[in-house]
Amino acid sequence: MKRIGIAGATGLVGETLLRVLESGPHKIEDLRLFASARSAGAKMEFRDREYEVREVNPDGFHGLDVAFFCLEADLAKKLVPLVADHCVVIDKSSEFRLRSDVPLVVPEVNPGALKSHMNIVANPNCTTIPLVVAVNPLHREFGLREIWLASYQSVSGAGRAAVEQLQYEAEFVTLRQKPDSKGSPLGPQIADNVIPHIADFDSHGHTGEEAKTIRESTKILGLPELKVNSTCVRVPVSVGHALAVTCRFSRPVKVKDAAHVLKRAPGIVLRTGKEYATPVDCRGNDSVFVSRVRQGAGTDELSMWVVADNLRKGAATNAVQIAELLES
Template sequence: MPNVAIVGATGAVGQEFLKILSERNFPVNELRLLATKRSAGKSVTWQGRELEVQETTADRFKGIDIALFAGGSASTEYAQAAVDSGAVVIDNSSAFRLDPKVPLVVPEVNPEDVRWHQGIIANPNCSTIIMVVALKPILDLAGIRRVVVSTYQAVSGAGREGIEELENQMRAWTKGEDLAAQTFPYQIAFNLIPRIDVFQEGDYTKEEWKMVKETQKIFHVPDMAITATTVRVPVLRSHSESINIETERKVTVAQVKEALSKAKGVIVEDNPAEDRYPMPWFSADTDEVYVGRIREDFSIAQGLNLWVVGDQIRKGAATNAVQIAELLL
């Protein structure tokens, strides 16, 4: 059984790693919990064991087989040290995702890419993961010429601070107090913010470029036409995405529903007559990607519209990383 380290063990994704390792009965010999200096010394209960959190340093990876990095600056600081110690790193940050020497893997989409890793495997951006799981069956069925995606991203995508900020603003609003904004550039309660991460080339945000470039890499279609608009919404958990697709070949809605229904990790929830469609409230704390509102786009010859929802902390981060670790085993 492998020795496993979790880097960033006390954060939102790190805590989810612990939960998912248990739920999936991932075989673990030693579990080593690493975090920042200020979290060192904390005690965490896992599977009836009391584990002490240690400070992340370059020498903490001796004897570790798989190192799960929850994200943040620790990846650029310590991933290479982990690899040098003999561990395979599964990294949840954006540091290595577009490195041509590092596979970017979603197990339902491109599991074969794990084979060519050189010590580091990158976990894609949460919004990208949710999208490509839904798009892969359509790509296989009809090819994809163009993708237009708009996201509705939960505050937990910004970590624990994002959750606390929305909760604090809601409490303040009920008391008639001022709503303080620190994590987000503006008040998020009762609001939408059409900016996630920093602005970059062409006035697209970093989050939007992640969805474009990561999807092209995962699908091995470097010229796939993709455009994205990413929006923060006052939802605690689970990201939603409105996706418009132009396929290479004409397919019916029935064919698309059938392909998605057979796809691993996808649940089709699409019954307009009964008012059934995916929503973040119902997808939270699950691992599947939910797809609904599947319909033809009548404005173009081979167009489709989808509404896609997934828990970005689980499938969009921790679960996907643990699934990659399962592929390694």
């Protein structure tokens, strides 16, 4: 991974990707940063050097080993296939995730899926990634039958404009005034509020985010019959997604046996007893934090609390891990 391109380098995920790469062992000889025409000419720092941002253009990726795409799905749809003629593309948008010819990869869970790639690899949704990292080791041991998920998702999951919207609204709320939320990327007011609506509703009443967590997790786990019930909620937190997860298994499971499995599982930090993790604890960290593991309503059910930094393990770190796997 010596020659790297980042499309969407000026966004939250692109910037986080730069920081993840910066602190890693990779000797990067060619780094090309791309964004919209608005950012062309801007400078970004990487390991004490300044790099100029260029307007994204498929020809700009010629000669690279890997391109990280951190753009919205409509742009990815147009540009990723063109860039994939030049190099491997790891795409963070939702555009290619469910395509049967595109592997959707979480390295701790389904690294083998990478073998079939045809120069496009999809990075899953920022809620799906911590979910599958946490449930996969339990599935391997106890056989997963059903998941109930409620997410508490930070505003950074919706990009930089959403973080700015929360900051703006929070100032009004502090002054006991009503903020203007017209045109907010999050829909209704988010400060002092929670919103059970992330992306559009379908005809069954599911939101787009809920559909992603359901379809992506069954694809990654290789369990098309798995039942997943999902409610995704936006909360007024800047970074860090939290998930309340209950799983039903094909046989009875004891909390101590689940803890034994989770403690040894890759990518997981387990907190036991009365210790738990919050979004503040996971910020800047690449692990998935699992805590409050407890018996569910039945002997074959377990509930737990899962937290991860959506910009790192939920996006940038996972993509870098995919690139590292491709190299190995």
